[in-house]
Amino acid sequence: MELTLWTYEGPPHVGAMRIAASMEGVHYVLHAPQGDTYADLLFTMIERRDKRPPVTYTTFQARDLGGDTAELVKRTIAQAVERFQPEALLVGESCTAELIQDQPGALAAGMDLGGIPMVSLELPAYSKKENWGAAETFYQLVRGLLKEQVPPPGSPKILPTRWRQEGRRPRVNLLGPSLLGFRCRDDVREITRLLGEHGVDVSVVAPLGARPADLLRIPSADANICLYPEVAAPVCSWLERSFGQATVKTVPIGVAATTAFLAELTTLLGLEPAEGTQTESERRSRLPWYSRSVDSTYLTGKRVFIFGDATHAIAAARIASQELGFAVVGLGTYSRELAREVRAAAKELGLEALITDDYLAVEKAMAEAAPELVLGTQMERHSAKRLGIPCAVISTPLHVQDVPARYSPQMGWEGANVIFDAWVHPLMMGLEEHLIGMFRHDFEFVDGHRSHLGDGAPSVSPVADAMQDGVASAAAPFGVAVATPPAAGASPHEPVWTTDGETELHKIPFFVRGKVRRNTESFARERGIGEITAETLYDAKAHFSR
Amino acid sequence: MPSSVTPSSVTPSSDTPAGDAATRAGGGDAPPEVRKESGQREVFCGLTSIVWLHRRMPDAFFLVVGSRTCAHLIQSAAGVMIFAEPRFGTAILGERDLAGLADANEELDRLVRDLLERRPEIRTLFLVGSCPSEVIKLDLARAAERLTQQMAGRVRVLNYTGSGIETTFTQGEDQALMALLPHLPASDEEQLLIVGTLADAVEDRFTTLFERMGLPRVRSLPPRRSTDLPPIGKGTRLLLAQPFLSATARALAHRGGQLITSPYPFGVEGSRLWMEAAAASFNLDPAAVAGVLDPLVERGRRAIEPHRQVLRGKRLFLMPDSQMEIPLARFLARECGMELVEVGVPYLDRQLMAAEQALLPAGTPLSEGQDVERQLDRVRAERPDLVVCGLGLANPLEAEGLATKWSIELVFSPIHGCDQAGELAELFARPLRRRELISFA
Ligand code: SF4
Numbered sequence: 001m002e003l004t005l006w007t008y009e010g011p012p013h014v015g016a017m018r019i020a021a022s023m024e025g026v027h028y029v030l031h032a033p034q035g036d037t038y039a040d041l042l043f044t045m046i047e048r049r050d051k052r053p054p055v056t057y058t059t060f061q062a063r064d065l066g067g068d069t070a071e072l073v074k075r076t077i078a079q080a081v082e083r084f085q086p087e088a089l090l091v092g093e094s095c096t097a098e099l100i101q102d103q104p105g106a107l108a109a110g111m112d113l114g115g116i117p118m119v120s121l122e123l124p125a126y127s128k129k130e131n132w133g134a135a136e137t138f139y140q141l142v143r144g145l146l147k148e149q150v151p152p153p154g155s156p157k158i159l160p161t162r163w164r165q166e167g168r169r170p171r172v173n174l175l176g177p178s179l180l181g182f183r184c185r186d187d188v189r190e191i192t193r194l195l196g197e198h199g200v201d202v203s204v205v206a207p208l209g210a211r212p213a214d215l216l217r218i219p220s221a222d223a224n225i226c227l228y229p230e231v232a233a234p235v236c237s238w239l240e241r242s243f244g245q246a247t248v249k250t251v252p253i254g255v256a257a258t259t260a261f262l263a264e265l266t267t268l269l270g271l272e273p274a275e276g277t278q279t280e281s282e283r284r285s286r287l288p289w290y291s292r293s294v295d296s297t298y299l300t301g302k303r304v305f306i307f308g309d310a311t312h313a314i315a316a317a318r319i320a321s322q323e324l325g326f327a328v329v330g331l332g333t334y335s336r337e338l339a340r341e342v343r344a345a346a347k348e349l350g351l352e353a354l355i356t357d358d359y360l361a362v363e364k365a366m367a368e369a370a371p372e373l374v375l376g377t378q379m380e381r382h383s384a385k386r387l388g389i390p391c392a393v394i395s396t397p398l399h400v401q402d403v404p405a406r407y408s409p410q411m412g413w414e415g416a417n418v419i420f421d422a423w424v425h426p427l428m429m430g431l432e433e434h435l436i437g438m439f440r441h442d443f444e445f446v447d448g449h450r451s452h453l454g455d456g457a458p459s460v461s462p463v464a465d466a467m468q469d470g471v472a473s474a475a476a477p478f479g480v481a482v483a484t485p486p487a488a489g490a491s492p493h494e495p496v497w498t499t500d501g502e503t504e505l506h507k508i509p510f511f512v513r514g515k516v517r518r519n520t521e522s523f524a525r526e527r528g529i530g531e532i533t534a535e536t537l538y539d540a541k542a543h544f545s546r
Numbered sequence: 547m548p549s550s551v552t553p554s555s556v557t558p559s560s561d562t563p564a565g566d567a568a569t570r571a572g573g574g575d576a577p578p579e580v581r582k583e584s585g586q587r588e589v590f591c592g593l594t595s596i597v598w599l600h601r602r603m604p605d606a607f608f609l610v611v612g613s614r615t616c617a618h619l620i621q622s623a624a625g626v627m628i629f630a631e632p633r634f635g636t637a638i639l640g641e642r643d644l645a646g647l648a649d650a651n652e653e654l655d656r657l658v659r660d661l662l663e664r665r666p667e668i669r670t671l672f673l674v675g676s677c678p679s680e681v682i683k684l685d686l687a688r689a690a691e692r693l694t695q696q697m698a699g700r701v702r703v704l705n706y707t708g709s710g711i712e713t714t715f716t717q718g719e720d721q722a723l724m725a726l727l728p729h730l731p732a733s734d735e736e737q738l739l740i741v742g743t744l745a746d747a748v749e750d751r752f753t754t755l756f757e758r759m760g761l762p763r764v765r766s767l768p769p770r771r772s773t774d775l776p777p778i779g780k781g782t783r784l785l786l787a788q789p790f791l792s793a794t795a796r797a798l799a800h801r802g803g804q805l806i807t808s809p810y811p812f813g814v815e816g817s818r819l820w821m822e823a824a825a826a827s828f829n830l831d832p833a834a835v836a837g838v839l840d841p842l843v844e845r846g847r848r849a850i851e852p853h854r855q856v857l858r859g860k861r862l863f864l865m866p867d868s869q870m871e872i873p874l875a876r877f878l879a880r881e882c883g884m885e886l887v888e889v890g891v892p893y894l895d896r897q898l899m900a901a902e903q904a905l906l907p908a909g910t911p912l913s914e915g916q917d918v919e920r921q922l923d924r925v926r927a928e929r930p931d932l933v934v935c936g937l938g939l940a941n942p943l944e945a946e947g948l949a950t951k952w953s954i955e956l957v958f959s960p961i962h963g964c965d966q967a968g969e970l971a972e973l974f975a976r977p978l979r980r981r982e983l984i985s986f987a
């Protein structure tokens with residue numbers, strides 16, 4: 001049993017729903033209790049879809065449990081097939097149905113479904129989660145449909161360069177984009193355009209917008225592009241194993257990544273290397289110039305904390321450190337399936353990756369890293385707000401505002417433009433806020449503390465300060481003001497801030513104050529200094545600036 | 547033995563028009579026939595009630611014992627609120643808990659102790675049962691007793707079910723109030739007890755009005771603090787503010803409370819009848835009561851009027867959701883002039899709804915339960931002017947050209963009382979006005 005206030009991912013059947021709802025002509029019969037239809041809202045409200053997800057629930061109630069729930073499953077399957085006439089059927093269970101073990105997949109297999117392909121989903125709800133469920137469903141569906149096309153072992157591979165012999169343009173599949181993924185709608189458009197400019201056609205986009213018949217065409221492409229490994233990695237590796245169909249693995253989020261993506265694609269497909277992709281990136285994306293322009297100098301070394309799904313976290317870390325000149329001070333993911341990749345990316349930055357799905361742990365790590373900017377999920381937006389740190393959303397879970405009406409890709413050249421604006425914007429706001437705070441500071445001590453401690457909290461109180469700096473919140477996991485005062489006589493060896501030291505500390509801009517406080521305290525501790533004065537603070541500052 | 551499954555719809559589906567006609571012809575003096583349906587139900591489970599109950603009683607914590615699905619539901623439903631200062635969470639069952647119940651009990655105790663240690667300000671902890679916890683027969687009632695003892699009076703640990711298999715949406719509140727009942731002190735003192743969550747301002751307003759009528763002692767269940775439980779006994783008159791409190795109403799009556807039968811306080815008429823019924827049960831001077839109510843009624847009617855202009859003659863279809871459908875339909879038909887195409891309820895408590903049903907226009911087609919696909923067939927066939935439905939159906943129906951009013955808002959808005967009648971009407975008029983307003987030509 002594990003206490004959860006916020007879950008980064010839904011249960012695995014929600015992942016399966018994402019596949020069904022992203023596609024056309026697929027229907028999903030879900031054995032689930034009355035009430036689990038709440039998941040429809042994710043599609044009709046957050047994704048703002050204009051139709052119901054293609055899901056029929058058995059919605060059993062307690063009184064059904066005394067009867068024949070298997071009969072209910074069969075009836076539901078029959079009615080769904082009859083009413084919706086799908087081209088392929090998914091059958092599976094929610095967490096509660098998993099406990100009563102009606103084996104809906106086996107029941108469906110024993111029914112006459114008019115010959116449509118049926119995939120029985122086994123999604124262990126008590127050990128796996130949404131993205132796993134989506135990846136497994138996509139994999140099972142593709143495998144189920146393509147089984148018969150798989151050539152015998154030892155057959156020649158699909159040659160990525162066969163387009164030449166066939167006298168046509170090369171074509172690739174875009175695998176992974178789905179509803180409730182982050183900006184998939186516009187990423188697909190951006191990448192399709194990018195490929196088109198390089199003479200490459202897109203054959204199948206799946207699951208988003210594909211029909212079962214489209215999945216049957218997957219092997220006719222020269223290669224697969226694995227845009228979202230969380231959803232498509234198992235499918236891509238199966239296609240590689242079964243058909244020898246190659247995968248482009250670089251995810252084109254960021255200028256350098258897009259360049260690398262094009263390089264990988266060009267080599268793989270045997271295309272003429274485009275003259276100087278370096279120049280292309282400069283010409284096509286505004287991020288490089290915007291980032292080089294003097295207005296961006298103040299971004300240098302901004303401390304940024306990154307958390308999200310693995311793909312977006314890794315991409316963000318590279319953009320932040322190399323393309324925007326930030327200092328990445330924390331990197332983590334909730335995607336255990338791709339933890340290894342995130343660990344590697346963190347190691348390159350001299351960090352230890354945070355692999356967790358416990359949002360309290362993330363909030364704590366965030367507070368400890370004392371960043372000036374947080375790039376995270378919907379959840380981090382709220383932790384960051386609580387800690388008073390600017391934040392931008394880079395990954396799911398998302399909210400309705402991250403499915404915007406305007407064109408907002410993350411991938412490709414335009415994606416980099418969107419990213420520049422989205423990440424820098426909250427910082428400007430932060431700076432502005434800080435300036436306002438500074439001018440009030442001298443005569444209005446309570447300023448800046450209002451949102452955390454309520455009325456009348458004196459700003460010289462170490463608790464108040466720590467709350468604002470985001471220290472105590474971590475000690476009070478639910479964001480409640482039951483903070484333990486840091487320093488102040490906590491233990492005989494803990495340095496104590498003098499009034500003079502506190503005053504000096506308060507002259508530090510608030511978005512770096514947390515870091516300065518921590519540095520100064522550890523500096524004092526190491527030297528056995530008991531009282532931190534203004535001088536200690538400056539000693540520490542000088543020490544750490546070296 | 548639990549009653550067996552009712553496999554299919556009892557009444558003919560809408561594709562046999564004769565069936566519809568038969569249902570409708572049941573008007574007149576006889577109570578209208580109720581279409582009973584079973585099939586896919588597009589409704590929330592009772593866990594959703596946590597979303598408003600945690601605000602009503604800020605000193606309480608709601609700990610769902612369930613799966614990731616339950617956690618996901620609440621966070622999807624509570625949206626932004628979860629972050630402000632969470633007063634609810636989910637103890638997610640793992641594979642180990644499923645393997646052995648003894649283990650699960652130990653785990654739960656540990657988790658609750660940790661939680662209460664970190665949150666010393668919690669006074670009442672609700673262990674909320676879910677489908678998974680009920681299917682594996684985790685005894686949360688026993689756990690609640692055990693933990694209450696361990697907490698030695700510091701925290702009261704209670705248990706109720708919010709599972710989808712047992713409860714629909716607002717029934718979660720009914721169950722939560724049931725859990726509080728054994729802790730209500732006994733007293734035969736005369737009092738009016740308003741049962742059902744009201745917005746603070748609405749509650750204050752009712753209290754003031756009753757005071758003006760000469761009724762000084764008005765209390766509420768649930769209270770604003772989980773420890774300020776109202777007493778119950780022979781002197782208590784029970785006035786239900788919400789129609790979904792079947793179990794609570796009966797249990798309170800068991801403890802001596804007398805149930806005042808009345809329509810529910812929606813709209814001017816319902817609110818007036820509701821307050822009058824309370825006044826009458828205390829033998830208050832009718833002239834004094836009328837003195838208080840007449841001006842309110844007058845003003846309320848004026849507030850409704852502009853919305854009545856929009857709603858009059860419009861055909862309304864209500865899909866089942868909260869059990870508030872019948873009182874709302876009554877208000878919209880009688881005070882706003884709407885025509886009722888179908889009024890769906892998830893569950894019909896005939897006794898608690900009798901006063902309301904008597905006010906419905908004769909022959910109003912009622913349906914209890916749901917087969918959502920068939921019900922949607924009827925919606926499409928009837929093409930009503932306004933469909934009241936959940937958020938899973940609202941946008942899809944809008945895309946089919948049907949105007950909708952999403953029903954959940956009715957649970958989250960202050961809509962009770964004469965003073966709120968205008969706002970209540972506005973909630974239904976707004977989507978229609980908006981459609982008139984928006985144009986892209
Ligand atoms: S319907 Fe049951 S399993 Fe689903 S969220 Fe509600 S309590 Fe949990």
Ligand code: SF4
Pocket residue numbers: 399400401624625626627
């Ligand atoms: S913006 Fe607010 S209301 Fe809308 S979905 Fe998010 S939390 Fe819910």
